[in-house]
Amino acid sequence: MQPEVFSPGQKRRETVTFLILAVLIWPFIAVGVVAGWGFLVWMYYLFTGPPGPV
Template structure:
């Protein structure tokens, strides 16, 4: 049984839908967490090695 052009388009749409859900549910949240954690780590290391703890006025 051969697939027609309509079935190929449907398969491509399903693959795009799955890829979109993967990116929006897994990749972007994970990337956001890693960026925030990385920035926090950089600030922590900067204070530990160079600037010292934050002080008040």
Template sequence: MHRHPEGDPVEEDRAGRRRELGAFLFLTVVLFPVLAVLIVSGYGFAVWVTQMIFGPPGV
């Protein structure tokens, strides 16, 4: 039986799919929601500070 010097390609494929699934879940469950909250809250903070300095709109 011939062995591949770099290892079993089926096991490497499974490990690659597992890493890819883990990266996908991390992005969709953790990173994107955190980034969305940070971006929206950062924009709100910028508007709040701007209104403290220049006053509310229409004044």
């Protein structure tokens, strides 16, 4: 089995793709997941009331 040989253009494209994912896309996904969880908890408390003794 021979190792893959990457051309300089392919390696640069892969690096740019990684940076776009790491710097731009994943932070927005992380914020969206946290905001979505917060929204679900807010809606749950809206219908069930706050936790703790009444």
